[in-house]
Amino acid sequence: MRAVVMHAPGDVRVEDVAEPTVVEPTDAIIRLAATCICGSDLWPYRGADEVTEPLHMGHEYAGVVEEVGADVRNVKIGDFVVGSFFASDGTCEICLAGYQTSCVHRQVLGTSGGAQAERMRVPLADGTLVATPGHPDEDLVPSLLAASDVLGTGWFGAVAAEAGPGKTVAVVGDGAVGLCAVLAAAQLGAERIVISSRHPDRQALAREFGATDVVAERGEEFIATVKELTGGLGAHSAVEAVGTHESMHQAIGATRPGGHVGFVGVLHDVAITGDDIFMTHVHLHGGPAPVRRFLPDLIQLIWDRAIDPGKVFDLDLPLEEAAEGYRAMDERRATKVLLRP
Incomplete structure (x- = not known):
């Protein structure tokens, strides 16, 4: 599949990488409907964060579940889902207190494959993903994507x-x-x-x-x-x-x-x-926002068209043009870039 990989500051490429697979029984595989570039992605792009090896980029995502592990119960194949940039189990005391990004079993999404790709693996799917009430109209997808990070x-x-x-x-x-x-x-x-x-x-x-x-x-x-x-x-x-x-x-x-x-x-x-x-x-x-705490309510507000946070995306590009998206955000020609796999 195609995915965005950062090799060095300023060096972003779209490359062929291995397809994600279910590794743990709590995993889900998602086909991305949309992903995007985060302001935090600019820190390594500008050299403020060290890049010591190729990085599979992206942690904001919305898409359709294609495969689930044997222990996944809260989402099913075919669901349209939104998740947080940290995977969390949803059951530890910290999660139950509403701070899922400090879950005792948390995983950073990039460690299991970045979201700037055609597909991604989401660990701890039951605690991380929230299904929308149905399959969204196309115009709702940017706002649902925004819920996965910047809105939350x-x-x-x-x-x-x-x-x-x-x-x-x-x-x-x-x-x-x-x-x-x-x-x-x-x-x-x-x-x-x-x-x-x-x-x-x-x-x-x-x-x-x-x-x-x-x-x-x-x-x-x-x-x-x-x-x-x-x-x-x-x-x-x-x-x-x-x-x-x-x-x-x-x-x-x-x-x-x-x-x-x-x-x-x-x-x-x-x-x-x-x-x-x-x-x-x-x-x-x-600190790192516990987006998962707010996702159910934010998704409902978006679904009801009470809010339209997708308007923060002012440049919409195919995934293959991700390098231009990074340049546009770095040069402040764009506030936030949406990428379509």
């Missing part, structure tokens, strides 16, 4: 930040996760949603998703603007959706004493001193 991650960011009625939420980052955090905050009832964005197309989508204020400035200027909008106090909630030192400090600085920061950007070179948090009275909560 943005949603967790908003939940971790305790976004809700009567609150002002500041979103730092206007990539797909940040835009989905805006959507989530709006769905959770936030009164005011402020996003940091310099890109007109992303600003427009942020407003469509529910942003009430768009601030082009970053850093201290963004913090000052958020405080000006909130009577000098700062936001009740902030979502950090980038993962840099600057974005984390921007989120903390924009949050009022007693407020909450949900951080979901993959962290790189972030340093927080005791002084940064001791005098702020800011709560910090985040």
Whole structure:
């Protein structure tokens, strides 16, 4: 089958690789209807993460079950399914507490074959996959794909930040996760949603998703603007959706004493001193989003056409053109690229 393999920073190829097979009785094999490129895939592409051997890329997926292991009970052949980027058993104490990405038996999807491919193996299928109510119309597929990561991650960011009625939420980052955090905050009832964005197309989508204020400035200027909008106090909630030192400090600085920061950007070179948090009275909560916790509700919202997170995909390419998709995201010509096997 065809799959995307990264050989070195900037070197992405679509190659013939071995077909996935059932290895464990808890496995499922999926034929991908759609997959995509994640902002986190750009870290190794840009050389920020070391590439020591060829990497089978991709961890976002939606598709049809073609084969299941003998112990799989929750999904069956023919189901259209969506899953999280970490496989989880769904039965350990950590999973039952809603933190499936820290499952005691978790597996990173790339270790069993990446999702940027024609087919993939999903371990721990019963705890990882959620079937949709039926086979979706084609126009729902991008939104269902978004649920497998960026929507669930943005949603967790908003939940971790305790976004809700009567609150002002500041979103730092206007990539797909940040835009989905805006959507989530709006769905959770936030009164005011402020996003940091310099890109007109992303600003427009942020407003469509529910942003009430768009601030082009970053850093201290963004913090000052958020405080000006909130009577000098700062936001009740902030979502950090980038993962840099600057974005984390921007989120903390924009949050009022007693407020909450949900951080979901993959962290790189972030340093927080005791002084940064001791005098702020800011709560910090985040990490790899437990997407599986939210999947049933998110799928239903998408199925009912109450939300349309698939709009974050602004470039749709065949899998064979994945290298162009990586270039487009790296050069900021695309917010998020959908790949069709």
